[in-house]
Amino acid sequence: MRGEGGVSLFLKCISSGSKGNAYVLQGKDEILLLECGKPFIEVKKAIDWQILKIKGCLLTHGHLDHSKNTKDFLKAGIPVFTNEETKQTIGDIPGAQFYSVSEFKAVQIGGFKCIPFYVPHNGTPCYAWLIEHLEMGRLLFATDFEYIPYNFQKQQIQHFLIEANYQEQFIDKDIPNYEHKLLGHASFETCIGAIKANQSPNLRSVIMCHLGAGSSAGNYFINEMQKVTGRNINVDCAAPGLIVEVNKEPF
Numbered sequence: 001m002r003g004e005g006g007v008s009l010f011l012k013c014i015s016s017g018s019k020g021n022a023y024v025l026q027g028k029d030e031i032l033l034l035e036c037g038k039p040f041i042e043v044k045k046a047i048d049w050q051i052l053k054i055k056g057c058l059l060t061h062g063h064l065d066h067s068k069n070t071k072d073f074l075k076a077g078i079p080v081f082t083n084e085e086t087k088q089t090i091g092d093i094p095g096a097q098f099y100s101v102s103e104f105k106a107v108q109i110g111g112f113k114c115i116p117f118y119v120p121h122n123g124t125p126c127y128a129w130l131i132e133h134l135e136m137g138r139l140l141f142a143t144d145f146e147y148i149p150y151n152f153q154k155q156q157i158q159h160f161l162i163e164a165n166y167q168e169q170f171i172d173k174d175i176p177n178y179e180h181k182l183l184g185h186a187s188f189e190t191c192i193g194a195i196k197a198n199q200s201p202n203l204r205s206v207i208m209c210h211l212g213a214g215s216s217a218g219n220y221f222i223n224e225m226q227k228v229t230g231r232n233i234n235v236d237c238a239a240p241g242l243i244v245e246v247n248k249e250p251f
């Protein structure tokens, strides 16, 4: 908790990975949702039913583990923001607040300034989002990508919510079609490379997400990532129930 006059923002993970993706950025008076991959009821529980505080939801792409419940979110009156291709794939609902945002165009959602850009995802149009908030600083949310095509070192990013899908030694090669499942996804090495390329003195936290199903890699990932970031950076893996304070300043 923050001290006098300070306001805390929290990143909550409802679910991460191929079984469904849903995250919450929660401040005192406003909430930004990330992804529609879990039923809205689970979001409501995660935010303690403070539905009126929800300002909107960012959606990366149309794969069902991210977008399955989009129409239910829209029907609940939640504004959803994504790229045009994803909007068309899902289909609009009359009267719903379903918005396509142009690449690099900033959209203001409550106190959150959100800028999308495309990341390569094996041919599926997929947005990553740079999210800015007065108390949080900058958070880069990138999932389901082969690599990040831009460098953000100048932007001095405080927080990363970033895919670390697999690593060679943890791949279960008995799973049929396992090579296909890795296409378009960030390996742990790719994730490490992205953190190194974008590291700045402002870095506060690295939350790795979308870990491959059945992967026992979490602890290994955390230890190895911590070697890159140093010990005073908060490194974790997104799992249901994870709550991380994401503030601009360390204290």
Ligand SMILES: [Zn+2]
Residues within 6 Å of the ligand: 017, 018, 063, 065, 066, 144, 210
């Ligand atoms: Zn996915």
Ligand SMILES: [Zn+2]
Residues within 6 Å of the ligand: 061, 063, 121, 124, 144
């Ligand atoms: Zn995907």
